[in-house]
Amino acid sequence: RRVRTLVNFRFFRTVMSRLEEEDQRRLDRLLDVESVGQRSDFNFLKEPPKSATLTHMHDLQVRFSWLLTMGDVERLLEGISNAKVKHFAAEARALDASEIREFAAPKRYTLLLAMLERARVTARDNLVDTFIKRIGAMHNRGKEALTQLQEKHRAKTEQLISVLSEVLDTAQSIGDDDAALGRQVKDLLATRGGANTLRDDCEAISAYSGKNYLPLLWKFYKSHRSELFRMARSLTIRSTTQDQSLMIALDFILENESRRSELMMANLDLSFASELWERTVFVRQGKEWAINRRHLEVCVFTYLANELKSGDLCVHGSETYADYRDQLLSWTECEPMV
Numbered sequence: 001r002r003v004r005t006l007v008n009f010r011f012f013r014t015v016m017s018r019l020e021e022e023d024q025r026r027l028d029r030l031l032d033v034e035s036v037g038q039r040s041d042f043n044f045l046k047e048p049p050k051s052a053t054l055t056h057m058h059d060l061q062v063r064f065s066w067l068l069t070m071g072d073v074e075r076l077l078e079g080i081s082n083a084k085v086k087h088f089a090a091e092a093r094a095l096d097a098s099e100i101r102e103f104a105a106p107k108r109y110t111l112l113l114a115m116l117e118r119a120r121v122t123a124r125d126n127l128v129d130t131f132i133k134r135i136g137a138m139h140n141r142g143k144e145a146l147t148q149l150q151e152k153h154r155a156k157t158e159q160l161i162s163v164l165s166e167v168l169d170t171a172q173s174i175g176d177d178d179a180a181l182g183r184q185v186k187d188l189l190a191t192r193g194g195a196n197t198l199r200d201d202c203e204a205i206s207a208y209s210g211k212n213y214l215p216l217l218w219k220f221y222k223s224h225r226s227e228l229f230r231m232a233r234s235l236t237i238r239s240t241t242q243d244q245s246l247m248i249a250l251d252f253i254l255e256n257e258s259r260r261s262e263l264m265m266a267n268l269d270l271s272f273a274s275e276l277w278e279r280t281v282f283v284r285q286g287k288e289w290a291i292n293r294r295h296l297e298v299c300v301f302t303y304l305a306n307e308l309k310s311g312d313l314c315v316h317g318s319e320t321y322a323d324y325r326d327q328l329l330s331w332t333e334c335e336p337m338v
Helices: 002-018 021-029 042-045 054-068 082-093 099-100 105-153 154-174 176-191 195-207 225-234 244-254 275-281 293-310 331-337
Strands: 237-239 281-285 287-293 313-317
Touching: 002 105, 021 099, 021 154, 021 225, 042 054, 042 105, 042 331, 054 176, 082 105, 082 313, 105 154, 105 225, 105 293, 154 176, 154 281, 154 287, 176 237, 225 244, 244 281, 275 281, 293 313
Parallel strands: none
Antiparallel strands: 237 313, 281 287
16 A cells, blocks of 8 residues: 555656646636536536437537646646556546545645546547447448338339330230331320339439438438548547558548539549448549449448447547557567466
């Protein structure tokens, strides 16, 4: 117990020596309560994450942006192990603002900094969790929309089959008189709405006859667009593999966030995406291929969520989505055990 106390006080003094006056004032403001009945920012730090809705994703982003304004916490806690930071943060979380204020300045500031650091780590994890869940919900809604469209077009399919059946019956009854067959078929198509209407019905059914719901995702994505771009800019996302194609595509959509034209001419590698996604994103424009900007954004964020889950991408300063290689023991630590 005595050794632990000595070690902790050494940490407290080290942190205190690094603090500027502005840092101290910023930390003291966390414990201030401006009026009766109001809560301090210290209590705001202890609030648990909420459900993964779009509104709560916005609140998380606001919380994370505020946490980033609290100074260079990582530098101030440099040299203190992650386990020790967690311990100090847990101690602070168990107390209220009035109890923290009673501590001597070195301990008070160290506990507050540890809590801020853990709050940033947790905020990053919660942001990515919410992002992944929102993308998953988006795809589920796309699949449901495709099912509804297929159900809606079922009557049209039956109608088109009946038209084809009547055309075949007419061809059999008339025989070899091509002119009479042409007139009969033309009259038949006119009574069923005309050739243009029937062709539009065929195109609509053809578009949604398979399992490709990807073109339908935009209408569910567009309400999330600003929050997803904000999240991508606020987090430091890196690839844990040599394949950088997804990160290049992410940089591309971030650079073109303000573009409003639906089609863009660009040479972009989508090797990270499936063939179905490539057919959805690329559009033939004469002899060249254009990129559908809307579908590209949905594609990139979809694979961003997938690769964050698989560990092919990591988030700097996160815990759940950190680079797993940094969490492995070094050979210096392993060798004696071997």
